Amino acid sequence: xxxxxxxxxxxxxxxxxxxxxxxxxxxxxxxxxxxxxxxxxxxxxxxxxxxxxxxxxxxxxxxxxxxxxxxxxxxxxxxxxxxxxxxxxxxxxxxxxxxxxxxxxxxxxxxxxxxxxxxxxxxxxxxxxxxxxxxxxxxxxxxxxxxxxxxxxxxxxxxxxxxxxxxxxxxxxxxxxxxxxxxxxxxxxxxxxxxxxxxxxxxxxxxxxxxxxxxxxxxxxxxxxxxxxxxxxxxxxxxxxxxxxxxxxxxxxxxxxxxxxxxxxxxxxxxxxxxxxxxxxxxxxxxxxxxxxxxxxxxxxxxxxxxxxxxxxxxxxxxxxxxxxxxxxxxxxxxxxxx
Amino acid sequence: xxxxxxxxxxxxxxxxxxxxxxxxxxxxxxxxxxxxxxxxxxxxxxxxxxxxxxxxxxxxxxxxxxxxxxxxxxxxxxxx
Numbered sequence: 001x002x003x004x005x006x007x008x009x010x011x012x013x014x015x016x017x018x019x020x021x022x023x024x025x026x027x028x029x030x031x032x033x034x035x036x037x038x039x040x041x042x043x044x045x046x047x048x049x050x051x052x053x054x055x056x057x058x059x060x061x062x063x064x065x066x067x068x069x070x071x072x073x074x075x076x077x078x079x080x081x082x083x084x085x086x087x088x089x090x091x092x093x094x095x096x097x098x099x100x101x102x103x104x105x106x107x108x109x110x111x112x113x114x115x116x117x118x119x120x121x122x123x124x125x126x127x128x129x130x131x132x133x134x135x136x137x138x139x140x141x142x143x144x145x146x147x148x149x150x151x152x153x154x155x156x157x158x159x160x161x162x163x164x165x166x167x168x169x170x171x172x173x174x175x176x177x178x179x180x181x182x183x184x185x186x187x188x189x190x191x192x193x194x195x196x197x198x199x200x201x202x203x204x205x206x207x208x209x210x211x212x213x214x215x216x217x218x219x220x221x222x223x224x225x226x227x228x229x230x231x232x233x234x235x236x237x238x239x240x241x242x243x244x245x246x247x248x249x250x251x252x253x254x255x256x257x258x259x260x261x262x263x264x265x266x267x268x269x270x271x272x273x274x275x276x277x278x279x280x281x282x283x284x285x286x287x288x289x290x291x292x293x294x295x296x297x298x299x300x301x302x303x304x305x306x307x308x309x310x311x312x313x314x315x316x317x318x319x320x321x322x323x324x325x326x327x328x329x330x331x332x333x334x335x336x337x338x339x
Numbered sequence: 340x341x342x343x344x345x346x347x348x349x350x351x352x353x354x355x356x357x358x359x360x361x362x363x364x365x366x367x368x369x370x371x372x373x374x375x376x377x378x379x380x381x382x383x384x385x386x387x388x389x390x391x392x393x394x395x396x397x398x399x400x401x402x403x404x405x406x407x408x409x410x411x412x413x414x415x416x417x418x419x
Contacts, residue, residue: 007374007375007378010374010375010376010378010379010382011378011379011381011382012382013379013382014378014379014380014381014382014383015382015383015385015386017383018382018383018385018386018387018390019386021387022386022387084385298375
């Protein structure tokens, strides 16, 4: 390690560590579960989300306000990371956060496909990537899926969209694959092995989730293969092909060979609902990110750890409020949260 | 070319060079050490002003090396 190698990440790492210290502590979530929505909103309105809640308070109320405030805060936090980082860190963060562009494109196209209102679509848009909020609000006004796709013609994501033939799943798979293959290429160009390791683990976790969902739905091998993302750490191409051909029960047993097994071993029997397995896998990703960020403190990893932690905080808050709104029992809300 | 006889006549010159190197190199070393700490301290401070005191303290810790350099320089100059 050269003298300046550590120094180039020192600033951004210290900054995200300080930002991580300001996230809502884990002990707060059980307390939220005992609160009513107005209490939670008030708590959130006095926390790091104050500015967003105040700003959007004129336009929205209740859970809509909550949803928009969380999304805006998430987008601004991620954008801030891009703004305060430099050189390699900046490049890597920008590339990684393109996943939000993919998210937004999917959200808009899905919304148009199912005939959702502009307001409903906008509620789920998080402008944390390279696509601007203003541009997206314009695109949302377009009436048809084809029109929306044409509006994305000048973006780097167009190659995944242009083959649209009325099946949403196809372009969604293409978008995911395009994102990960571009990201792997970009990261490989910088030679940052730590990021690559993190990324390939993320791909593995994503693939395992796809496996569980598809196998539970009884999909055929070829259909599953289309949805998998190549480039994983432990689940290489040959493993993916092998696992895709197995029925669900056999697949669960085959997972014992991989290190992800320890995350899901105790819930692997409960296949009636995949929520436990999915939250466990999310938790594994989070713990993994935080562990390796301590092994390599002056690298991109603490930043990625923060990006994940922040997303999970927002997701958890959303789950609590949405769950409370629909009067779900506490244990169901808890099962959906990553804690 | 330096005349060797001139050096032999007055070793104080070399002692002064040694003293200069002791302080100078120690300063460069401390500077290299401080660059990452300073950057990190500013980063933490940008998020939370409470880190000012801690950040300042951490940043000046490598400075002690320069004090060792200074002590060595003073010994060189005044003892020899």
